[in-house]
Amino acid sequence: MTTTTTTPAPVSPPPVSRPARFKVPGAFLLGAVLLLGVAPLALSDFRLNLLAKYLCYAIVAVGVSLAWGRGGLLVLGQGVFFGLGGYAMAMHLKLADAAATGQTLPDFMQLYGTGDTLPWWWQPFANPLFALAMTVLLPMAVAALLGFLVFRRRVKGAYFAILSQALAAALSIWLVGQQATTGGTNGLTDIQGFFGYDLNDPVNQRMVYFVIAAVLLLLMAAARQLFVSRYGELLIAVRDSEERVRFLGYDPANVKLVAYVVAAGMAGLAGALFVPAVGIISPALIGIVPSIGFVIGAAVGGRASLVGAVLGAIAVAWAQSTLSDAFPAAWTYLQGLLFVLAVGFLPGGLASLGAVLRRRRPRNRTTATGETA
Amino acid sequence: MSGEGLTVRDLRVTFDGFKAVDGVDLDIRPGDLRFLIGPNGAGKTTLVDAVTGLVKATGSVRFGDEELLGRPVHRIARLGIGRTFQTATVFEELTVLQNLDIAAGAGRGPLTMLRRRKSVPEAVTKALETTGLTDLRDRPAGVLAHGQKQWLEIGMLLVQDVKLLLLDEPVAGMSHDEREATGALLQRVSEDHTVVVIEHDMDFMRSFARSVTVLHAGQVLSEGTVAEVQADAKVQEVYLGRASEPEPIAASLPVPEEA
Numbered sequence: 001m002t003t004t005t006t007t008p009a010p011v012s013p014p015p016v017s018r019p020a021r022f023k024v025p026g027a028f029l030l031g032a033v034l035l036l037g038v039a040p041l042a043l044s045d046f047r048l049n050l051l052a053k054y055l056c057y058a059i060v061a062v063g064v065s066l067a068w069g070r071g072g073l074l075v076l077g078q079g080v081f082f083g084l085g086g087y088a089m090a091m092h093l094k095l096a097d098a099a100a101t102g103q104t105l106p107d108f109m110q111l112y113g114t115g116d117t118l119p120w121w122w123q124p125f126a127n128p129l130f131a132l133a134m135t136v137l138l139p140m141a142v143a144a145l146l147g148f149l150v151f152r153r154r155v156k157g158a159y160f161a162i163l164s165q166a167l168a169a170a171l172s173i174w175l176v177g178q179q180a181t182t183g184g185t186n187g188l189t190d191i192q193g194f195f196g197y198d199l200n201d202p203v204n205q206r207m208v209y210f211v212i213a214a215v216l217l218l219l220m221a222a223a224r225q226l227f228v229s230r231y232g233e234l235l236i237a238v239r240d241s242e243e244r245v246r247f248l249g250y251d252p253a254n255v256k257l258v259a260y261v262v263a264a265g266m267a268g269l270a271g272a273l274f275v276p277a278v279g280i281i282s283p284a285l286i287g288i289v290p291s292i293g294f295v296i297g298a299a300v301g302g303r304a305s306l307v308g309a310v311l312g313a314i315a316v317a318w319a320q321s322t323l324s325d326a327f328p329a330a331w332t333y334l335q336g337l338l339f340v341l342a343v344g345f346l347p348g349g350l351a352s353l354g355a356v357l358r359r360r361r362p363r364n365r366t367t368a369t370g371e372t373a
Numbered sequence: 374m375s376g377e378g379l380t381v382r383d384l385r386v387t388f389d390g391f392k393a394v395d396g397v398d399l400d401i402r403p404g405d406l407r408f409l410i411g412p413n414g415a416g417k418t419t420l421v422d423a424v425t426g427l428v429k430a431t432g433s434v435r436f437g438d439e440e441l442l443g444r445p446v447h448r449i450a451r452l453g454i455g456r457t458f459q460t461a462t463v464f465e466e467l468t469v470l471q472n473l474d475i476a477a478g479a480g481r482g483p484l485t486m487l488r489r490r491k492s493v494p495e496a497v498t499k500a501l502e503t504t505g506l507t508d509l510r511d512r513p514a515g516v517l518a519h520g521q522k523q524w525l526e527i528g529m530l531l532v533q534d535v536k537l538l539l540l541d542e543p544v545a546g547m548s549h550d551e552r553e554a555t556g557a558l559l560q561r562v563s564e565d566h567t568v569v570v571i572e573h574d575m576d577f578m579r580s581f582a583r584s585v586t587v588l589h590a591g592q593v594l595s596e597g598t599v600a601e602v603q604a605d606a607k608v609q610e611v612y613l614g615r616a617s618e619p620e621p622i623a624a625s626l627p628v629p630e631e632a
Contacts, residue, residue, distance in 0.1 A: 230478060231486040233471045237464040244462045247425065248533055249450035249479030 035213040045202045052209040052277040054317040059270035061298045061313035062223050063263030069303035071259035072239030077164030078267045078294040080171050081139035083286030085268030089275045090188035092131030097192045108183045119181050139268030140261050147260040151253035172287035187282020194276040208276045299342040302351025376403045377437025384432040393419040395591035406563040408578045409571045411588035417571045421539045425456050455535035459542050461522035465515030473497045476529035496532045504528040520551035537567045556581040
């Protein structure tokens with residue numbers, strides 16, 4: 001604690017602590033240099049493509065950090081929004097691929113389809129702008145509708161989590177059942193081009209990586225702004241004491257709805273970017289298990305901390321592709337164990353490890369807690 | 374003191390057949406510092422719950438010209454009615470300043486909400502001074518002492534710009550000094566607000582009440598100044614248990630207006 005001898009000024013200065021003013025842009029710059037400069041130079045095409053995939057999961061984690069970390073909404077169904085975004089993008093790319101070879105129907109429809117006309121709900125996706133808009137707007141609209149119904153009825157906690165998970169299951173089951181129009185279990189596969197660029201060309205794959213990395217950085221900056229805004233403070237207040245917020249004259253349902261819808265939009269965008277990076281979107285990538293996977297990374301890294309959630313998502317995705325090759329059967333259990341350990345014993349995730357250790361040593365505490373706002 | 378009074382007519386709240394509030398009439402004028410007392414289960418908190426929209430009730434509760442019954446909680450709050458709870462509920466992870474800032478902001482537009490707080494709103498500065506929490510403004514509310522949390526809650530009601538404060542046992546668990554400080558705070562607040570206090574502490578009530586309503590078994594048993602209520606034989610019977618000796622403190626109380 002610092003003892004200030006000056007008399008308190010009648011007009012108070014803004015309560016932004018000085019070190020934070022330089023620390024945050026500094027960290028952001030470092031992240032940008034690592035993602036846009038170091039990684040493309042240091043990694044092979046193959047590894048960079050894997051990183052691109054992990055960064056898509058990290059984009060989902062940014063939204064999870066907002067909705068779950070700050071808003072207390074355990075969003076166990078982000079696969080729905082990831083899937084909607086992914087399918088919206090993949091539908092357009094499949095149509096563009098087909099058009100490039102002079103076909104009117106995507107390849108799988110020629111195999112399994114019932115007619116030779118495109119289903120009506122596929123048709124608008126031939127327009128690139130419409131498809132791009134839908135990758136974000138469709139997930140947001142679904143989240144708004146669901147959130148409106150759920151939050152107004154004051155459904156929360158585990159019930160909300162189960163509900164959102166059921167939705168993820170429902171969507172993937174529905175997709176599997178619609179083989180003629182969605183590709184069924186296979187999903188939409190074998191995507192060749194991305195807005196005129198050949199995805200088989202490594203140069204274009206690198207470009208996709210840069211797009212993904214840039215989107216991640218932008219969304220982190222946007223989320224950071226939300227975190228420090230008055231809305232961010234209100235969101236924490238709603239998380240910690242919804243009833244009290246109501247007595248202050250706010251409707252907590254609206255506050256939660258905003259976080260949920262924004263997180264859904266981010267997941268949708270992540271799904272859309274996942275498609276050119278990986279070349280496929282399928283029900284197996286958006287069902288219950290991947291939906292849980294989306295929150296595990298954030299939980300392990302630290303859901304309330306933006307950087308923690310992002311790094312956690314990248315690390316868990318990396319561990320998954322490394323370990324699931326070596327121990328395919330054990331990975332699921334390990335994933336579950338990680339989740340339980342993180343939520344049960346380190347709710348702040350690895351990002352809070354420093355603070356937790358500091359608390360264990362009460363000696364240093366008085367000096368450490370002075371200037372944290 | 375301009376503004377609205379609270380008018381309660383034939384208020385009834387029933388839980389599974391149990392009549393928690395059973396036909397209460399209550400008039401609280403603007404600028405009053407009213408104490409609601411009564412034994413456990415008399416319906417004091419339920420009455421406040423009904424007024425603030427937390428439980429369903431029949432009858433009528435008017436604040437000025439506005440009927441409150443049937444409105445959602447946050448709408449009632451926006452009419453200028455604020456309350457606290459028996460256990461202080463502040464946002465523990467947020468600082469004192471952030472707590473107050475949120476309380477001040479129910480009418481903010483989306484653009485303001487999405488920006489960072491650049492300066493401290495005047496109402497917040499004033500509330501920090503009124504509650505004596507200026508030096509603690511950047512501390513997380515969770516580390517405040519019990520009494521300070523209650524004061525923060527009262528401060529939150531002040532910046533919320535409520536006209537009517539409903540406080541549920543604000544001095545429960547407080548030390549003697551904290552009680553005195555709270556009482557002084559309530560008197561300051563009641564200069565330009567209407568205050569209703571639910572209280573068990575009789576000494577506290579005698580020292581600070583301007584008017585008193587005694588509830589018993591969901592009904593109004595007695596109403597008046599402290600002296601009048603204490604002189605009421607029915608009150609002595611059910612609440613004080615026996616005929617009590619004359620209270621010197623009560624006799625010397627300033628009584629600003631007839632209730």
